[in-house]
Amino acid sequence: MQVSVSKKNITFNPDPSRVIARFLFTNEKRAVNTIRFVLEMSEKEASQALKQTLRDYSMRHRNISKIFEKHFSKIAHLLANLDTAPDKIEYSKKILIGSYFTMEYSIESAAFFNPSMVEHPDQTEVGPGSIRVIISFRATGEGHISSIVFRTGILDKNNKLTLDPIGNMLEEAEHIRRHTYHKKSFTHKLDEMQEIQSIIPPELILDKLGDTFTYSELYNCVKEARKATHLTSNKEYLFNQIMWLASSHYELQFSLDTNISERVIFPVSANEKNGIEDARFVKFTDDDNKTKYYATYTAYDGTTILPKLLETEDFYHFKVMPLHGEIARNKGMALFPRKINGKYAMLCRLDGFNNYIAFSDNITIWREAELLQQPKYPWELIQIGNCGSPIETEAGWLVITHGVGPMREYVLGAALFDIDNPKKEIGRSDTPLLMPNAEEREGYVPNVVYSCGSMVRNGDLIIPYAMSDYSSTYASVNVEELLNELKGD
Structure with missing residues (x-):
């Protein structure tokens, strides 16, 4: 494929100064000793320690005293070990105790990679031919825990990207559990994960719930079932699995005074405690011509992966849902930006080697898929997969692919x-569209270029991409030239 690719000189590097304040807990004995030590401080000692802590950290975190108070509430039950009630402790000592159960976590100290780019919902005060964009990244810190973060900028009429200033006060969202579960789909997902009926009879939990139920109703049923039955290790494991699945539904709400570059979607539920990986954002247009944003991503708990879906209209409020169905068990799911012939459509990879396509009446349930592409050329012989949601063009659906070849080198290709009928391939690149150069092949995982979502603007395909799982940049390709090459294949 003889298509000219213009690589840009903007680099997004990991920045260890980007920190959030996380809850810190090691064990109950140490925690009780810490609380006792603070309670035994004189008023002067406690006041001096608190003032110094606030002086050192109030400029690094928005409302750090509120964070300390929240973390105090998480260990307040341990006061019973000291025959003390929370309401007997003065406010300043509560805040000081909370500070001892708080740590800074550098969210992107290890890597800043696998970007996707979408049109910003706010296009006010943008010049002619320009567009405001949001770029999402996978940020990875200590312990290889991944989260989702954002940057914004303006693409001008020549597709030159000017980045907006980056906020300094990073913030996690408020975690809200108010999802309503549907018994039928919840049971199906449990059966996909593990056969529960033979170990936990339905009458113990599921039969006591209505056709729809809340998290608290399920929690209470599981709590009562634990009391009512002898717990073998299998039963205890499955009770935990039931609550593990339930906790995967939640909502996030960011403060209105945060800049989007300060919002961090950090792992919340148990099923994603080891990371939120490779979010593929897409601007989706529904049947009523209304738009919202979805992102498919992979939740990882250290053992099991769970494909999940983010939904937002404004990037302040997010709904988080697991994806159900027999094919929702692997990485790399990418949603089409609209329905096709009345159905949602999704690219996916069931076997780790090939590209598949799936259709569904329900955006969270995916049961059947058809083979779409197999490795064909030497540079994709190990595996082929998508690099984000398909892009609609006059010539057809443009899909950026990744291929893995010799020496586990990841390169990008394209297909139309x-x-x-997106099951019908019109053409595909016979040589890589983009591959790592000498500078890009050095990093945390060498010889890798990878993207989670591109866009077409002002006659160019804009490809944000990661360099060796460490940092990121972007490139542009003349879309007419690319499509002509693909149609001529």
Whole structure:
């Protein structure tokens, strides 16, 4: 494929100064000793320690005293070990105790990679031919825990990217559990994970719930079932699995006074405690021509992966849902930006080697998929997969692919599919569209370029991409030239 790729000189590097304040807990004995030590401080000692802590950290975190108070509430039950009630402790000592159960976590100290780019919902005060964009990244810190973070900027009429200033006060969202579960789909997902019926009879939990139920209703049923039955190790494991699945539904709400570059979607539920990986954002247009944003990502708990879906309209409020169905068990799911022939459409990879396509009436339930692409050329012989959601063009659906070849080198390719029948391939690149150069092949994982979502603007395909799982940049390709090459294949 003889298509000219213009690599840009903007680099997004990991910045260890980007920190959030996380809850810190090691064990109950140490925690009780810490609380006792603070309670035994004189008023002067406690006041001096608190003033110094606030002086050192109030400029690094928005409302750090509120964070300390929240963390105090998480260990307040341990006061019973000291025959003390929370309401008997003065406010300043509560805040000081909370500070001892708080730590800074550098969210992107290890890597800042796997970006996707979408149109910003706010296009006010943008010049002619320009567009405001949001770029999402996978930020990785200590312990290789990944989160989702954002940057914004303006693409001008020549597709030159000017980045907006970055906020300094990072913030996690408020975690809200108010999802309503549907018994039928919840049970299906449990059966996909583990056969529970033979170990935990339905009458113990599921039969006591209505067709729809809340997290608290499920929690209470599980609590009562634990009391009512002898707990073998299998039963205890499955009770935990039930609550593990339930906790994967939640909502996030960011403060209105945060800049989008300060918002951090950090792992919340148990099923993603080891990371939120490779979010593929897409601007989706529904049947009523209304738009919202979705992102598919992989939740990882250290053992099991769970494909999940983010939904937002404004990037302040997010709904988080697991994806159900037989094919929702692998990484790399990418949603089409609209329905096709009345159904949602998704690219996916079931076997780790090939590209598949799936259709569904329900955006969270995916049961069947068809083979779409297999490795064909030497540079994709190990595996082929998508690099984000398909892009609609006049010539068809443009899909950026990744291929893995010799020496586990990741490169990017392209393919074109029929607009009405995306199961039909029109053409694909026979040589890589983009591959790591000498500077890009050095990093945390050498010889890798990777993207989670591109966009077409002002006649160019804009490809944000990661360099060796360490940092990120972007490139542009003339889209007409690319499409002509793909149509001529």
